[in-house]
Amino acid sequence: MPLIAYWIMQVISWAGALVGLGAFIHALLQRADAYQAADRKTKPIWLAITGASTAAMGLFTLGGVGTIFWLAGIVAVLVYLVDVRPRLIEVQRGGKNW
Numbered sequence: 001m002p003l004i005a006y007w008i009m010q011v012i013s014w015a016g017a018l019v020g021l022g023a024f025i026h027a028l029l030q031r032a033d034a035y036q037a038a039d040r041k042t043k044p045i046w047l048a049i050t051g052a053s054t055a056a057m058g059l060f061t062l063g064g065v066g067t068i069f070w071l072a073g074i075v076a077v078l079v080y081l082v083d084v085r086p087r088l089i090e091v092q093r094g095g096k097n098w
Helices: 003-029 032-037 043-059 067-092
Strands: none
Touching (some): 032 043
């Protein structure tokens, strides 16, 4: 692999881990009852998912043997950020449907 491609993959890999860390911190700071009100899995489950995903992205990088673990981690974190996070925010702000 050319050197520039290696560094691009490293930057993407670590950026994913930082996004995962942000998702974990967000999940940690939310009220536990908001997850039930949003009709999503419980807070401990999402902490485990985002925490394990972040760890996988920190341990494995793109282009290596653990690429599949990195990809699974980024998918799990993106599910949290795209689906769960907006619902939690809506519930805690007192959305119109709640």
